[in-house]
Amino acid sequence: MKGYIKLENGLELAGELGDEAQPETEGEAVFFTGMTGYQEVLSDPSYQNQILVFTYPLIGNYGINLEDFESKRPQIKGAVFYECCEAFSHYEAVYSLQAYLKKWKIPFLHHVDTRYLVKNIRSSGTMNAKITSVPAANVPPIKLPEHSGGETSTHGNGIQHTVLIDFGFKKSILTALIERGQKVTVLPYEKMEAVFDLHPDGVVFSNGPGDPKQLAGYLSAVKKIARAFPVLGICLGHQLLALAHGEDTEKLPFGHRGANHPVLDRETGKVFMTSQNHSYVVKRNKGTQELKIRFENVNDGSVEGLFHPEKQILSVQFHPEANPGPRESEWIFDEYKAMMNQTGRVAIYA
Numbered sequence: 197m198k199g200y201i202k203l204e205n206g207l208e209l210a211g212e213l214g215d216e217a218q219p220e221t222e223g224e225a226v227f228f229t230g231m232t233g234y235q236e237v238l239s240d241p242s243y244q245n246q247i248l249v250f251t252y253p254l255i256g257n258y259g260i261n262l263e264d265f266e267s268k269r270p271q272i273k274g275a276v277f278y279e280c281c282e283a284f285s286h287y288e289a290v291y292s293l294q295a296y297l298k299k300w301k302i303p304f305l306h307h308v309d310t311r312y313l314v315k316n317i318r319s320s321g322t323m324n325a326k327i328t329s330v331p332a333a334n335v336p337p338i339k340l341p342e343h344s345g346g347e348t349s350t351h352g353n354g355i356q357h358t359v360l361i362d363f364g365f366k367k368s369i370l371t372a373l374i375e376r377g378q379k380v381t382v383l384p385y386e387k388m389e390a391v392f393d394l395h396p397d398g399v400v401f402s403n404g405p406g407d408p409k410q411l412a413g414y415l416s417a418v419k420k421i422a423r424a425f426p427v428l429g430i431c432l433g434h435q436l437l438a439l440a441h442g443e444d445t446e447k448l449p450f451g452h453r454g455a456n457h458p459v460l461d462r463e464t465g466k467v468f469m470t471s472q473n474h475s476y477v478v479k480r481n482k483g484t485q486e487l488k489i490r491f492e493n494v495n496d497g498s499v500e501g502l503f504h505p506e507k508q509i510l511s512v513q514f515h516p517e518a519n520p521g522p523r524e525s526e527w528i529f530d531e532y533k534a535m536m537n538q539t540g541r542v543a544i545y546a
């Protein structure tokens with residue numbers, strides 16, 4: 197059955213509806229440039245309310261396994277592919293990508309000229325979009341995703357205790373912490389002040405969907421926590437730490453979503469490849485300068501991470517937990533651990 201993706205700027209492209217029973221969806225159209233990693237990306241909570249366009253022309257060829265989910269369900273509102281292949285081959289795969297999307301009633305469109313579509317999004321900027329079976333549909337305004345923190349839960353049995361403040365965390369962040377000897381308490385962000393009763397060795401502010409300014413009501417709590425414990429902020433968590441310290445954020449024209457974004461560490465002069473998924477960034481040279489820039493994006497010079505010169509505060513815009521993408525920034529978790537042991541950050545960079 198024929199279907200369409202219509203953008204807010206009027207562009208309409210035809211394709212084939214993947215699931216005729218689910219022909220309609222709306223969301224912010226964003227694009228992901230990785231060649232692999234679709235399972236992790238589709239289940240990453242930071243993609244809530246978005247229609248995800250895959251730039252790589254063949255997606256789905258290694259199927260879906262039971263291990264690589266970043267959360268319990270797909271988080272996107274819809275997906276667009278050039279080819280979303282039905283046949284798959286991988287020793288761990290249990291069903292096809294198409295079957296996964298159909299199971300969760302996620303509308304998707306394939307056989308779309310995704311190259312043309314993405315070039316249009318790149319020149320017009322991120323826009324709202326609609327997937328539909330009806331040509332010339334209207335694209336309604338899209339609401340920002342609601343942050344909804346989950347349940348409090350405890351994981352791992354390490355000696356050190358990290359509280360992970362949950363804005364919609366990726367499972368791989370939890371795994372990276374447990375692998376580094378942490379007992380982790382996941383705390384929904386609405387209850388973040390309960391961290392003071394838990395007396396952890398450190399606190400991690402997670403990734404999450406939407407605009408960080410939606411969470412303005414929590415910034416004083418974020419700052420209070422950053423004054424009391426060694427803290428690491430990842431993606432949305434980084435943006436919140438910045439806002440809490442008087443910095444500002446802005447929206448990028450079409451975001452960074454992929455597995456090969458080069459980042460420069462200004463401390464060491466080293467460049468490494470990172471996994472990224474964000475629309476918003478911390479503005480350069482704004483605010484109080486209480487936090488300093490540690491990392492920057494090599495392609496567009498945007499801020500990729502901050503630190504506090506005297507306190508144990510580190511934040512990264514990229515995803516050190518990878519999944520999908522390169523693992524060469526996993527050492528950020530080791531640096532967080534060194535901060536907790538009071539041997540990192542201040543000692544290293546004073």
Ligand SMILES: NC(=O)CC[C@H](N)C(=O)O
Pocket residue numbers: 242402403404405406407408430431432433473474475476477
């Ligand atoms: N991965 C994330 O945490 C994304 C943060 C925020 N939602 C953004 O798009 O910039």
